[in-house]
Amino acid sequence: MQIIAKKDEFRESLLSWYRREKRDLPWRRTSNPYYIWVSEVMLQQTRVETVIPYYERFIENFPTMEALANADENDLLKMWEGLGYYSRARNLQAGVREVMSNYGGEVPANRTEISTLKGVGPYTAGAVLSIAYGVPEHAVDGNVMRVVSRLLLIEDDIAIPRTKKIFETVIMDLIDKEDPSSFNQGLMELGATICTPKPRCLLCPVMDFCLAFQEGRQEELPVKTKKTKMEIIPVASFAIRNAQEEWLLRQRPAKGLLAGLWEFPMVERVGVESPQDMALQHFGIELKETVDILSFKHIFSHLTWEMKSFGARIEKAAPIPEGYRFFTEDEVEALPKPVPVLKIWDEIKRGGTK
Numbered sequence: 001m002q003i004i005a006k007k008d009e010f011r012e013s014l015l016s017w018y019r020r021e022k023r024d025l026p027w028r029r030t031s032n033p034y035y036i037w038v039s040e041v042m043l044q045q046t047r048v049e050t051v052i053p054y055y056e057r058f059i060e061n062f063p064t065m066e067a068l069a070n071a072d073e074n075d076l077l078k079m080w081e082g083l084g085y086y087s088r089a090r091n092l093q094a095g096v097r098e099v100m101s102n103y104g105g106e107v108p109a110n111r112t113e114i115s116t117l118k119g120v121g122p123y124t125a126g127a128v129l130s131i132a133y134g135v136p137e138h139a140v141d142g143n144v145m146r147v148v149s150r151l152l153l154i155e156d157d158i159a160i161p162r163t164k165k166i167f168e169t170v171i172m173d174l175i176d177k178e179d180p181s182s183f184n185q186g187l188m189e190l191g192a193t194i195c196t197p198k199p200r201c202l203l204c205p206v207m208d209f210c211l212a213f214q215e216g217r218q219e220e221l222p223v224k225t226k227k228t229k230m231e232i233i234p235v236a237s238f239a240i241r242n243a244q245e246e247w248l249l250r251q252r253p254a255k256g257l258l259a260g261l262w263e264f265p266m267v268e269r270v271g272v273e274s275p276q277d278m279a280l281q282h283f284g285i286e287l288k289e290t291v292d293i294l295s296f297k298h299i300f301s302h303l304t305w306e307m308k309s310f311g312a313r314i315e316k317a318a319p320i321p322e323g324y325r326f327f328t329e330d331e332v333e334a335l336p337k338p339v340p341v342l343k344i345w346d347e348i349k350r351g352g353t354k
Helices: 007-021 033-043 048-061 065-069 073-080 087-102 122-133 142-152 161-174 180-193 275-283 329-334 339-349
Strands: 231-241 247-251 266-268 288-299 303-313 324-327
Touching: 007 161, 007 180, 033 048, 033 087, 033 122, 048 073, 065 087, 073 087, 122 180, 142 161, 142 180, 161 180, 231 275, 231 339, 247 329, 266 275, 275 303, 288 339, 303 339, 324 329
Parallel strands: 231 303
Antiparallel strands: 231 247, 231 266, 247 324, 288 303
């Protein structure tokens, strides 16, 4: 293959482009393995532009691994609020606690040990090792698989887990031993900015090495089978106030979807029941002054909630369902909430229930 035959030229083309064109991102200004670990966890399934303010706020609040290890889970989730995939935050904290207790507060500098940490998979391990420690290790994510599949005209289905091994082997053959950090980040940057799903090939620094470009097949790759049809669940959410202008919420269970986050009363919608009937039937609450707030879709990795939210009041002496309690507006603001609840709450603050 052309790229394998000209590895030195390929590396030089990629590295010189990366050093010249790389975006100025906060986690690229450090070699602190903890900071790089935080950034890589945040960047999983989240866009760079979204992550930057979260990363900066997170590091400001938890500047050391000790600070994160000792943090209250509610404080941790509040810092993560809006990023989604909250298990990432819990796993990060659990992994940091393992580093503190098992490795004397030093992130392991080899793949065997770092891979034992909670939430650290092959990609995160390789990213931290190469970027923080300069260890020539593969860090294969979706961007890298897209780039390499086009460079080498690899037609294996990237939706199949074992296919990743092919790309890991290729990277270990190609990686720059002198500067593995820039090499891995260069591939990631190329996939994020140039070799995108709709590639901008004429701007690509390694176009001359790309077999898919030579054959005009770059938009066919990577091969990825479609996921099974996503489950759609219609959901009703009730933002309920009492006479003291307090809001009714509960904390979700400690395990499962959106674990440990706070939400308004919520129920799956069936048929054409009115919001008053749903609240009475499922929560034993008689609603007054019911209004529509917001309708939207919230997409998880495996299902979609079709949300309809309602504002309402209840009588002063009305009973409340088990597990729920009232909070003042300031208290609601301080609770860690999932994105669907954040959307409803933001609309309420804009006057959506008036």
